[in-house]
Amino acid sequence: MVVREQFQLDLNDLQAKLLELGELASVALKKSIEALETCNIEMALKVIDDDSEADALYEEINDFAILLIAKQAPVAIDLRRIIVAIKIATDIERIADFAVNIAKSTIRIGNEEHVQSLQQVKKMYNITTEMLELSLQAFGEEDVVKAKKVADMDDEVDELYGSTIRELLELNHSYPENIPQMTQLSFICRYLERSADHVTNIAESIFYLVKGRHYDLNA
Structure with missing residues (x-):
């Protein structure tokens, strides 16, 4: 097998690992929100325990990418593909960490009845996971049109975050005894909003990959 063919196989392998990491992060978010909805402490603990798998895969991706750079000395678009893979892996790993944070907040809330409907939280989650899937x-496909759509969807998450936090602040005055729970719900909204920001970072990395220059899609 010629060197170029092997290098292309290695790039495909790197992409496959990245998509696997994205799936792990997506599943972690799904389980953390489900645990929140159902007050399922065991599921929340499982999200925390399973994060080690995402961490290990993240390290594997980084090591593999660095090895490719050292062995192949790629240039131009191939070098950008590897650099972008490292950057995207970092953003995905942070999303997985936010899923863990949501699980921890769920554990702190415990079996308390929710003082606020989780409808807005679910909307934020649904948009964020849709963004993640579309970004991957x-x-x-190295598709900047889809990447731009991802960035546009982030505005919806920002709006939902703002309105939900305002509602929680108003509830603080009416139900001061539930401030600890509302604080955790505020944190959860923040974790989802930050997750969406990291997905937008992925979209920006795709623009860099295809166009060879940096774009601020949140501007």
């Missing part, structure tokens, strides 16, 4: 498709 955009990466695989």
